[in-house]
Amino acid sequence: xxxxxxxxxxxxxxxxxxxxxxxxxxxxxxxxxxxxxxxxxxxxxxxxxxxxxxxxxxxxxxxxxxxxxxxxxxxxxxxxxxxxxxxxxxxxxxxxxxxxxxxxxxxxxxxxxxxxxxxxxxxxxxxxxxxxxxxxxxxxxxxxxxxxxxxxxxxxxxxxxxxxxxxxxxxxxxxxxxxxxxxxxxxxxxxxxxxxxxxxxxxxxxxxxxxxxxxxxxxxxxxxxxxxxxxxxxxxxxxxxxxxxxxxxxxxxxxxxxxxxxxxxxxxxxxxxxxxxx
Amino acid sequence: xxxxxxxxxxxxxxxxxxxxxxxxxxxxxxxxxxxxxxxxxxxxxxxxxxxxxxxxxxxxxxxxxxxxxxxxxxxxxxxxxxxxxxxxxxxxxxxxxxxxxxxxxxxxxxxxxxxxxxxxxxxxxxxxxxxxxxxxxxxxxxxxxxxxxxxxxxxxxxxxxxxxxxxxxxxxxxxxxxxxxxxxxxxxxxxxxxxxxxxxxxxxxxxxxxxxxxxxxxxxxxxxxxxxxxxxxxxxxxxxxxxxxxxxxxxxxxxxxxxxxxxxxxxxxxxxxxxxxx
Numbered sequence: 001x002x003x004x005x006x007x008x009x010x011x012x013x014x015x016x017x018x019x020x021x022x023x024x025x026x027x028x029x030x031x032x033x034x035x036x037x038x039x040x041x042x043x044x045x046x047x048x049x050x051x052x053x054x055x056x057x058x059x060x061x062x063x064x065x066x067x068x069x070x071x072x073x074x075x076x077x078x079x080x081x082x083x084x085x086x087x088x089x090x091x092x093x094x095x096x097x098x099x100x101x102x103x104x105x106x107x108x109x110x111x112x113x114x115x116x117x118x119x120x121x122x123x124x125x126x127x128x129x130x131x132x133x134x135x136x137x138x139x140x141x142x143x144x145x146x147x148x149x150x151x152x153x154x155x156x157x158x159x160x161x162x163x164x165x166x167x168x169x170x171x172x173x174x175x176x177x178x179x180x181x182x183x184x185x186x187x188x189x190x191x192x193x194x195x196x197x198x199x200x201x202x203x204x205x206x207x208x209x210x211x212x213x214x215x216x217x218x219x220x221x222x223x224x225x226x227x228x229x230x231x232x233x234x235x236x237x238x239x240x241x242x243x244x245x246x247x248x249x250x251x252x253x254x255x256x257x258x259x260x261x262x263x264x265x266x267x268x269x270x271x272x273x274x275x276x277x278x
Numbered sequence: 279x280x281x282x283x284x285x286x287x288x289x290x291x292x293x294x295x296x297x298x299x300x301x302x303x304x305x306x307x308x309x310x311x312x313x314x315x316x317x318x319x320x321x322x323x324x325x326x327x328x329x330x331x332x333x334x335x336x337x338x339x340x341x342x343x344x345x346x347x348x349x350x351x352x353x354x355x356x357x358x359x360x361x362x363x364x365x366x367x368x369x370x371x372x373x374x375x376x377x378x379x380x381x382x383x384x385x386x387x388x389x390x391x392x393x394x395x396x397x398x399x400x401x402x403x404x405x406x407x408x409x410x411x412x413x414x415x416x417x418x419x420x421x422x423x424x425x426x427x428x429x430x431x432x433x434x435x436x437x438x439x440x441x442x443x444x445x446x447x448x449x450x451x452x453x454x455x456x457x458x459x460x461x462x463x464x465x466x467x468x469x470x471x472x473x474x475x476x477x478x479x480x481x482x483x484x485x486x487x488x489x490x491x492x493x494x495x496x497x498x499x500x501x502x503x504x505x506x507x508x509x510x511x512x513x514x515x516x517x518x519x520x521x522x523x524x525x526x527x528x529x530x531x532x533x534x535x536x537x538x539x540x541x542x543x544x545x546x547x548x549x550x551x552x553x554x555x556x
Contacts, residue, residue: 043332044322049435051524054321057547123436151443154432157327158401165429168446246329269335 007231010035010240011220012071014062016045017157018250019190020077021257023100026217027075028260031224034231035238037069039268040254043244046153047080048122048189055124059085063093065268069240072229075220076100077213079121079189083128096223101125103219104186104212105134108142111208112184118145118177120199121188122153131188145182149173149192156191159253161198170198177203184208194257241265285509288313288518289498290349292340294323295435296528297468298355299535301378304495305353306538309502312509313516315347317546318532321522324431325358326400326467333402337363341371343546347518350507353498354378355491357399357467361406374501379408381497382464382490387416389486390462396423396455398477399466400431409466423460427451427470434469437531439476448476455481462486472535519543 011031013024017040024038039062041047047055059081066074074097076082076089082101090097108117108131119131126148135142151169160166177185185207187193193211200209224230231237239262243250247265254262289309291302295318302316317340319325325333337359344352352375354360354367360379368375386395386409397409404426413420429447438444455463463485465471471489478487502508509515517540521528525543532540 043328049432050321051527054523150436151429151432151438154327154429158428160429163450165447165450169443172441172443245332249329 006072007229008035008233009070009072009229010037010238011073011075012037012039012066012069013075013077014039014041014059014066014081015078015190016040016047016058016080017042018254018257019153019156021254022190022193022211023075023077023213023216025258025260026213027220028258030217031221031230033233033235033237037066037071037240038242039066040241040243040250042246042250043269045157046122047078048124048153049150050124052084052124052128055080055084056088059089063089065242067093067095071095073098073220073224075216077190077216079104080124083125083130096227098216098219098223100190100212100216101130101188102134103215104131104188104210105138106219107210107212107215108135108184108186109138111210112142113139114141115183116143116145116180118147118182118185119188120147120149120152120173120185120192123148123150125188131186145177145180147173147176149189152189152195153191156194157253161194161256166195166198167202170195170202174199174202182207184210186210186212188212242268244268284350285507286313286511287348287350287507288315288516289351289353289502290315290317290344290347291353291355292317292319292337292344292359293356293468294318294325294336294358295320296532296535297431297434299532300468300471300489301353301355301491301494303536303538304491305498306536308495309499309508311511311513311515315344315349315518316520317344318519318521318528320524320528321547323435324400325356326402326431327428328402330362330402330406333358333362334366337367341367343520345371345373349373351376351498351502353494355468355494357382358402361403361408374505376494376497376501378468378490378494379403379466380412381493382409382466382488383412383416384497385488385490385493386413386420386462386464389488390420391417392419393461394421394423394458396425396460396463397466398425398427398430398451398463398470401426401428403466409464423455423458425451425454427467430467430473431469434472435531439472444473444476445480448473448480452477452480460485462488464488464490466490520546522546
């Protein structure tokens with residue numbers, strides 16, 4: 001086995017911003033010796049309020065950039081990107097592509113077959129109906145509540161996680177779920193786990209909150225194992241971070257999401273990697 | 279005078295999104311026969327939370343696009359763009375360039391020479407210190423309070439203007455101004471006039487709210503008159519709207535800002551106009 005062996009390649013992850021670092025965190029904890037390359041499209045975030053056509057274009061560009069970096073598997077850690085671009089990226093890719101939404105669907109379907117479950121997501125994710133369709137195609141006896149929470153991303157990105165404003169906004173968005181005997185709530189956006197304790201407090205401890213990032217990490221390991229692509233090394237892995245806007249802001253905010261220090265972040269202008277496709 | 283006379287050219291306006299339509303509204307009301315071309319960079323908004331380097335790049339691209347459309351004056355209707363790019367756009371331009379921030383500074387300086395005045399803006403505008411420096415260079419006896427209100431833009435863009443959430447967020451951001459005998463508040467972002475009544479209610483009717491869009495329109499007319507560039511026609515003018523994301527969303531949301539129906543919006547992908555500069 002040489003250094004050129006694809007096992008030594010990296011796991012590629014992209015998201016519109018820092019949110020996908022919650023997925024990287026889960027992957028890092030499960031596979032501590034895998035190399036990882038993360039790309040956050042911070043110069044064009046948020047994706048959740050934009051059109052599916054624009055999200056598709058941005059997502060294809062992000063995937064094309066990561067492909068130039070020698071990755072062995074691609075993880076789309078952005079629910080909004082998955083809802084608009086997962087099929088197209090997968091069909092044009094010769095490496096495995098894992099989408100966070102599919103793992104969210106798996107989690108809900110594994111845990112619930114009846115009763116009331118809520119899905120929280122960005123406007124684009126909820127409007128796309130991806131979660132609703134895929135969950136109902138497995139258990140059509142589930143009663144789904146879909147709520148788009150467009151202010152959650154700016155709240156988290158602006159650092160208001162512990163602020164009273166977050167509690168007020170959470171209360172407002174989740175009002176339709178009160179006294180509805182909701183069994184579980186899928187956090188259908190990688191930013192939302194940062195608001196987990198506020199959401200839990202609002203809904204009460206009986207409601208199970210589902211963060212698909214752990215399932216996403218497990219799926220990634222399974223796919224790599226099946227293809228004999230797990231890295232056999234037990235050396236310290238190499239992490240690379242790329243963003244399209246200010247590296248320093250990402251570095252500082254990112255630590256909270258990754259729960260691990262981020263040392264160096266490189267800036268990659270969108271103009272450079274869009275050229276890969278056009 | 280022929281149709282090729284520059285008087286018949288358009289007033290070019292750009293903003294990161296729909297906010298600048300409040301400036302277009304003021305220009306249209308003041309100069310009802312002028313042709314106007316508006317560009318909203320909706321695929322990359324918001325600007326206010328991004329780095330000054332990225333905002334500069336986007337703003338130069340927007341200006342370059344409008345220059346290809348045969349404009350006779352350029353109005354930068356985005357405070358965040360002005361704070362990062364006004365000087366550079368102006369120095370490389372052979373047509374007059376008007377920035378909304380300068381008109382905000384004029385308004386504050388004209389109305390107040392002492393006492394307490396507050397400036398509300400995006401994080402990028404407030405951090406740049408553009409308003410603070412320019413106002414204090416005219417009246418250094420003014421006591422300025424600068425508050426960045428990063429959630430105001432998403433609140434307005436998501437259509438929560440009349441929603442209780444807006445009142446809560448306004449209350450939270452303006453807390454430092456309570457009982458401070460504030461005389462005036464500059465709305466240093468073109469989205470904020472949409473929250474004017476909520477802000478007024480929070481601060482009380484004694485506080486004067488300043489929206490620089492009317493001053494911006496007056497300045498535009500003055501500059502055009504000085505250069506003999508006012509359109510002498512009294513025919514119905516031609517309005518063109520370009521955006522980088524979904525035209526339909528802009529058309530629907532834009533009506534509220536412009537207070538006038540928007541019939542047709544064209545999409546212009548960023549990839550096309552960035553090529554003008556690279």
